[in-house]
Amino acid sequence: MNEILKMSMNEMAEADFDCSCGRHHSLSIKKIAIGKGVIQQLPDIAAEFKGKQLYMISDNNTWKAAGEQAFKILSDSNFEVKSHQFETGTEILIPDELAMGRMLLEMPLGTALIVAVGSGTLNDMAKYLSSRTGIPYIIVCTAPSMDGYVADGAPLICNGRKISYVATLAYGVVGDTDIMKQAPMHMIHAGLGDVLGKLTALTDWSLAVAMIDEYRCETCVKLVEEALRKCIEFAPALKERNEEAILYLIEALTLTGVTMAIVGVSRPASGSEHLLSHYWEMDFIARHKYPELHGVKVGIATPIVAEIYQLLDDELPPETKALAPQREVVEALLESAGAMISPKEVGIDRDLFYRSLMEANTVRKRYSVFQYAKDKGRLEEIAGIITERIYGK
Template sequence: MDIDLLLKNDKVCGCGKRHTVDIEKTIIESGAVDKLYELTEEYERVLLVSDSHTYKACGEQVKDLLGDKIETNLVFECEGFLVPDEKAVEVLRSKISSDTDLVIGVGSGVINDLCKYVSFLSDLPYFIVATAPSMDGYASTGAAMIFKNMKVTFHARVPKAIIADTKVLKNAPSDLIKAGYGDIIGKYSALNDWKLGHVVLNEYFCSEVYDLVMETTEKTVSLAPGLKDRKEDSIETLMEALVITGIAMSYVGNSRPASGSEHHFSHFFEVVGLLNNEPYLLHGIDVAFSAVETQKIREKLLNISKPSKFRIFDRNLWEENIKRVYGKGAAEIIALQDKIGRYEQSLNEIYISKWEEIKSVLEEAPKSEQIKGLLEDAGLNYEDFLNIYGKEKLADAYLYAKDCKDRYTVLWPYYSILG
């Protein structure tokens, strides 16, 4: 797929939307960083943002390349994961002066989200220089942050330019490469949830965007051997897939084509991990393993000929469990669900009347064992996932991961019918 054609798209789709994206340039190739100076020709006061890891990977190279154009060089010092929370936002905003005319992030998920969010608040353009093919948010409008102990995605803006040098990307930590592959594998789950939402709630659905993401996913799943060997052509194809998926999200205006129940699981593990100071995996790796779990849910629902018994919602019991699971983040979760009102909206009659159509959608997703096999090919051992989270936390995710987001997914019929 020619990314430049996707960037130039301006036609009205069959779904009725005009799919556009405001990214001006995407360069994914060996030596891409060398073209950065030319791209910054009209800018003179650049805020360069990285962390202690990504500065070593490419930030120093960018700093030397841009020279006097760099007004401020911000390097977040971190031993483990940098968290995109209120504190990090405050630090970044404090480095923007009245003369700053461009923000350049050097990094992947968190650096991209921070620069995306803060540049949007400050009405500044931003570039992202990718250091790892680890996630699909490079080209999307959404900025995933941790605010008030909650994983929140804010609508922001896309970067003006994405620079991805395969010489840099191929040297990323292996877990980050696995995370990018895992994020793409998770699209099988996300796309199925999108179709399910269309059938059950009559949500907006675009078959062209769906096909774009599915074709990109199918093209990527065979890359595992090349990725393990850090082959530049495989790394380039993976990075292209991640960018295309981000463009698909920008086309739609939200993350629906790329994020579903598997992301809810991942967000659950991250939020609970941060709240309780417990370990959690990289986002894309969590997404990959969670796609196995959400597919198991679909397979359980497919075993039901027709639903006849439904959970009777017990508000007090639900609140008790939300407080047990989310701790000091529970108030935000409860407020979110009260705002959505889904617990007050019975879908039982729809499940009964549309069950055959629902099953037809659920049957389209790859089997859980097939997904597990794809992950094993990439060096992702499913037992590692089970060992780090354990049966109790996994059981809680099945029932309460859905509550940390406002999106309808397969987790809702599971809760109502089998939970």
Template structure:
């Protein structure tokens, strides 16, 4: 039982087991290859589709990072590949209706496999396209920037709002640390922010168990905690692009994705910190402003959520209170890696910040510390205190 706790990351593909939580879990991902130099293993991961049409999507940045080599590995091994690269220049690729329409229009009718080369956006595009066409997809990771590589949700922009669509899990994941260690440092910081968000996500999950008797899988909690520890212990080395630290970062991101996949909900990886991040992002997109990387905003939001728990203090059930990190601890981890800490650093004005704390809980139907603070009549007090600390009186 729970043999998955003793498996390496790459051994977890197609895991299938009866869990101590009382449920049966399975991970339908066929192949996981994460480590040094594994990009060359892509033809082996995709071997089932050799001789059939492969559709590769990338942008100009991810093409340079790994797409060109991935394409060559496949073609040289006898694969038939059509590649579509989005020219974005220095702009961020926004996965809205126009972009998703274009990626579908470029897809050959006889496509048997989709290969996405990228991180957050291109991965979300690939999995959404896969879920709507029934064609499996492989993700070639180019940055350790987020935890969605093995998750089945696809956050896309629709009608100006960020909506997390139910999509599908990847057929395979290829994450080469030789590629990811050279990712823009801002993306590495985003990955660290997303990982640290698990600290408050697990706290929120505990609060939901205590307050509304929500289901929780302790095996998933242990997997996330194990991954968190190694990443946190090596956080400071990320600013040096230390290969071991990068490996622990992508493993932590992937493992939290695995837990979401086997438990069927995003609770192990997403809590109040994600609600804040999504609120800020939707506001920025509505105003045609650059929304900043998801993980960067999650990293900034995490110590804020930790502070909410600190302010509520004894009002929080004891079992949950023991889990939550201190704001200073999270900020020090971010600072040690050179990551941003303040919402002001990403252009979040006082009014938006104040409003986000009051309204973030409406972003998703999920029990959180925001809902708890509202239920006990302390949300406005908490919002005022934190806003004044950051922006002044």
């Protein structure tokens, strides 16, 4: 097996190896610092850019969570930093054309390094800007809410559609667990949802191997499975913000990010549960409704996808059948941490829910259990059964 399986998260920066899957993998992130108090390492991590212009982006919440502190640490070390804070008020920041345009407009001339302070949205915006300008970026993570800190894709909203743009990896990732563990509990639930989504994402990947002979990297599967195991064991302790439970959550999010980064696609971390989440999100945004956190939606979608697998059990390829998680087990895990499990709780009505099951396979050009059910002529029947179970007759 490959040496990456023995590395700690922080050792994975600049990993470069020939993998047993037959491909060469490399992780171009220069510096990963995840742990207690690591925000103090910012001046070291950004050392190469001393004397040059830094551009810090945050929003009013993430400024309070870590932006102010990061700004002070850098300024006290004589870095030249211009800060722009998005004012989100009661709204949330949507990574769309408007927000992307504003971020570009505020960027000072001669910027040599972008420093994003936030979670999924700000990270994706910064990585997109970084990829298109060639200016490196550092992410100071504020919440263990999703697994995109180490990934190179940037799901953004363009013309109302959620599009995963190919972007770039961060120059540096700074995940101070003292800061991340203080994130709102709802964001911690989102992180757990995003991690549990890997149960069905990996099942979809195995289905794609069986049905369309898709490439699969066993090292990535092992990394995700091991991270999942520890995170699941400690899931109930997330309610109390138990240090170990939060650390395992951060580790699972980081390692799944690493797998996306080394294979260059989000397949190891994103399957049918993400298709449902993206479908709901686009519908909410089109109606100017709060779209709910990504990981919360992924968490709700995961037992639903598990149920689809259960309903197809009699005709699944054996290797996929062996992997398919049980709906009840995933729901119990979410409940043990206090997270939501019903689409009704986030305002998804019967019509949207049924439609999403029927159309989720159109969200991405990627083989999924939705495509499988459709090809077997069973999608309509399954969508009807699940909708009736949740919403009644």
